Amino acid sequence: MGGLDLKSYTFPELETAVAELGLPRFRAGQIFGWLHEKRVSTFAEMSNLPASLRGQLDEKFYINAIRIKKRLVSNIDGTVKYLYELRDGNCVEAVLMRYRHGNSLCISTQVGCRMGCKFCASTLAGRVRDLTASEMLDEVYTAQADSGERVDGVVLMGIGEPLDNFDNVMAFLEILSDARGLNLSLRHVSLSTCGLVDRIYELAKRKLQLTLSVSLHAPNDTIRNLSMPINKKYHIDRLLEACRDYFEATGRRISFEYALIAGVNDAPEHAAELAARLRGMGAHVNLIPVNPVAETGYRRGDRAAIERFQHELQRLGVNATIRRELGADISAACGQLRRQDAALE
Numbered sequence: 442m443g444g445l446d447l448k449s450y451t452f453p454e455l456e457t458a459v460a461e462l463g464l465p466r467f468r469a470g471q472i473f474g475w476l477h478e479k480r481v482s483t484f485a486e487m488s489n490l491p492a493s494l495r496g497q498l499d500e501k502f503y504i505n506a507i508r509i510k511k512r513l514v515s516n517i518d519g520t521v522k523y524l525y526e527l528r529d530g531n532c533v534e535a536v537l538m539r540y541r542h543g544n545s546l547c548i549s550t551q552v553g554c555r556m557g558c559k560f561c562a563s564t565l566a567g568r569v570r571d572l573t574a575s576e577m578l579d580e581v582y583t584a585q586a587d588s589g590e591r592v593d594g595v596v597l598m599g600i601g602e603p604l605d606n607f608d609n610v611m612a613f614l615e616i617l618s619d620a621r622g623l624n625l626s627l628r629h630v631s632l633s634t635c636g637l638v639d640r641i642y643e644l645a646k647r648k649l650q651l652t653l654s655v656s657l658h659a660p661n662d663t664i665r666n667l668s669m670p671i672n673k674k675y676h677i678d679r680l681l682e683a684c685r686d687y688f689e690a691t692g693r694r695i696s697f698e699y700a701l702i703a704g705v706n707d708a709p710e711h712a713a714e715l716a717a718r719l720r721g722m723g724a725h726v727n728l729i730p731v732n733p734v735a736e737t738g739y740r741r742g743d744r745a746a747i748e749r750f751q752h753e754l755q756r757l758g759v760n761a762t763i764r765r766e767l768g769a770d771i772s773a774a775c776g777q778l779r780r781q782d783a784a785l786e
């Protein structure tokens with residue numbers, strides 16, 4: 442087995458690799474199909490390739506695979522949380538959610554996270570490494586194979602900051618949406634970021650059809666500085682400027698995530714401040730009652746406070762919804778994912 446990760450190659454990269462091996466171009470299509478349509482795990486299974494070529498591939502490349510180390514199923518709503526073990530023994534989590542309009546998989550993009558948001562379990566032990574494109578693809582392929590159901594949408598909202606792993610995430614999206622593979626339209630993909638401004642400009646240039654979600658969680662710098670260290674580098678005004686640029690460049694509306702923390706950011710005046718900042722952006726605000734993480738000490742307000750916040754935003758002309766909670770009994774909600782099984786720690 443070779444040392445190069447063939448499943449992470451985009452189709453054009455695979456065409457180049459095939460040319461370098463002195464092979465005819467059509468081999469690239471065959472190999473890509475085996476990896477991303479039929480999703481085989483060994484070169485031996487690529488039955489329409491000559492044995493000599495399979496041997497050649499095996500010498501130079503490997504086919505990534507991940508293993509389900511643990512699967513938890515919610516008794517409330519059937520949500521499934523997977524603890525996946527990667528080739529090097531590191532673990533990440535993914536969550537399969539079933540909605541009326543189809544199945545959505547929330548995937549991890551890094552082993553851990555270095556962004557340090559105070560309310561988030563994924564960052565508690567820092568960042569170990571980025572995930573490769575093939576590992577992100579395998580989160581999807583493995584959930585599909587295990588559940589026997591198609592994944593209709595993917596959200597990059599698990600462990601990690603996707604824009605801190607930019608190149609691998611871009612390769613992942615290219616392969617995921619390739620018609621020769623899973624062929625999942627980027628219109629069914631949401632990428633969530635804590636707000637890496639430079640990368641938002643970079644992403645805008647690509648004009649992808651995905652939905653960008655920005656984790657805002659505060660109406661001003663004073664509050665945001667307390668819980669999100671990234672805000673010290675990119676203040677809210679700079680972040681929202683990048684969001685406006687993104688909207689203009691792509692025509693895609695941005696969704697803002699706002700986790701309501703009791704007594705911190707959930708007063709009606711915070712809603713008014715938020716509405717004033719988002720005016721004219723066609724923005725959608727997703728309100729999330731902050732999820733409990735033992736180490737954080739943050740608590741959510743009661744339902745009435747959350748609804749009051751939503752109504753205030755709506756009254757001021759900002760579209761706002763309250764996120765439906767899935768998998769509450771298996772710690773599968775936003776910010777509760779870890780790179781180790783909490784029960785095993």
Ligand SMILES: C[S@@+](CC[C@H](N)C(=O)[O-])C[C@H]1O[C@@H](n2cnc3c(N)ncnc32)[C@H](O)[C@@H]1O
Binds near residue numbers: 561597600
């Ligand atoms: C875990 S992050 C991963 C994606 C990216 N790093 C980000 O921050 O947007 C996904 C979403 O969960 C939110 N989140 C983190 N901890 C949370 C908590 N305890 N309660 C509710 N949402 C939380 C994040 O702010 C973000 O909107």
Ligand code: SF4
Binds near residue numbers: 554562
């Ligand atoms: S909320 Fe996102 S960026 Fe912040 S620590 Fe968690 S995973 Fe990282």
